[in-house]
Amino acid sequence: MRVEDFDFELPERLIAQTPLLERTASRLLMLDRKSGETRHGMFTDLADQLGEGDTLVLNNTRVLPARLIGQKADTGAKIELLLLKQLAADRWETLAKPAKRVKPGTELWFGDDGYGQPLLRAVAEEAGEMGARTVIFRYEGIFTELLDRLGEMPLPPYIASRLEDKERYQTVFARHEGSAAAPTAGLHFTSDYLGLLEERGVQLVYLTLHVGLGTFRPMSAEVVEDHVMHAEYYSLDERNAELLQAARERGGRIVAVGTTSARTLETVAARCGDGPIEACSGWTDIFIYPGYRFRLVDALLTNFHLPKSTLVMLVSALAGREAVLSAYREAVEREYRFFSFGDAMFIS
Structure with missing residues (x-):
């Protein structure tokens, strides 16, 4: 077929x-x-x-409020991560956008602790097909609480409206x-x-x-x-x-x-x-x-x-x-x- x-x-x-x-x-x-x-x-x-x-x-x-919007630690360029699958405690399969900017070793920052430091860091480990990236998260506190604070609902791409x-x-x-x-x-x-x-x-x-x-x-x-x-x-x-x-x-x-x-x-x-x-x-x-x-x-x-x-x-x-x-x-x-x-x- x-x-x-x-x-x-x-x-x-x-x-x-x-x-x-x-x-x-x-x-x-x-x-x-x-x-x-x-x-x-x-x-x-x-x-x-x-x-x-x-x-x-x-x-x-x-x-999960799995859509994270942050920036590259070195250049400040805007990056979006969509969490897809938890592979280990802090290791996740994600989709990166734009993926070409997220190479293995790239560090990403999300949120601000009020002192110029991120609430959540992610380091890209592996690059897969069609924007897939395996990342390791680093943080203090409880990951799910940070995700609730920083993440957005991952609405499908055909929905342009923001969900309140x-x-x-x-x-x-x-x-x-x-x-x-x-x-x-x-x-x-x-x-x-x-x-x-x-x-x-x-x-x-x-x-x-x-x-x-x-x-x-x-x-x-x-x-x-x-x-x-x-x-x-x-x-x-x-x-x-x-x-x-x-x-x-x-x-x-x-x-x-x-x-x-x-x-x-x-x-x-x-x-x-x-x-x-x-x-x-x-x-x-x-x-x-x-x-x-x-x-x-x-x-x-x-x-x-x-x-x-x-x-x-x-x-x-x-x-x-x-x-x-x-x-x-x-x-x-x-x-x-x-x-x-x-x-x-x-x-x-």
Whole structure:
């Protein structure tokens, strides 16, 4: 398959720049993956699409304020670092911008202690592809507190507006820090709405996948099968593994909230094989595209994604490329809001 096969026309004006005031106020496009038929409503209509015995699987990762803006220690030139993956205690994989100015040995300064010294220093160790840099941080105090003080939310490059409320780029159920981007399908939920679903007999299950480098890099391959996914850390604890296994045994639908949850579920399914679902953690680089046979995911709640992205390919694997692209064309015609702060799509 060619990457071009997953392209579609998207007017720039449909890229949502800011979140809605109410999380649940988004629109919802519903796609029947068997018939290809679509219906249109509001996100709150999701409750009518879920029933007693269904299991909703949510990614409880929490986004780090991982965008640091500082300067080179020797020249004062402005440098931006995006933290992607913690490799050791103070050693991180990052994206540098402009990367050509950050060579191995370069020292970067962030913040000011009031006496002309930085609150946080970083020394570049290794240079990777497409702006990747491995750095070592040096500081006094607690790193996460410094990051909260100095860092900004790492919004995707297609969002030009500054986010005033950092929590609006976190899900209400975010718990475990480590992501470089939000699992955006989860942004539509409030605690009250999740409570409503539970009252209707929907079971909630939580897992963790820390979103990493792949979110910020476009596909460079021309052939889908040639693309290599960047590995991301995932975790499923014992209690939630037991809930998933019970859901599987009773035959209820397993509904993934977002592509990150879907990828984690399918990673767990591959790891557990024909045996029961068990607690596990590790790194996954699973790449799901048409031809893939889903083992755990029965339905998917997701946002609208970038043309020619791995996320569109995952959605197409579940519902079929033609059906998905047709639904996307319909969404464009009806002026749905796209991407991180956009509207939602439910595939069942």
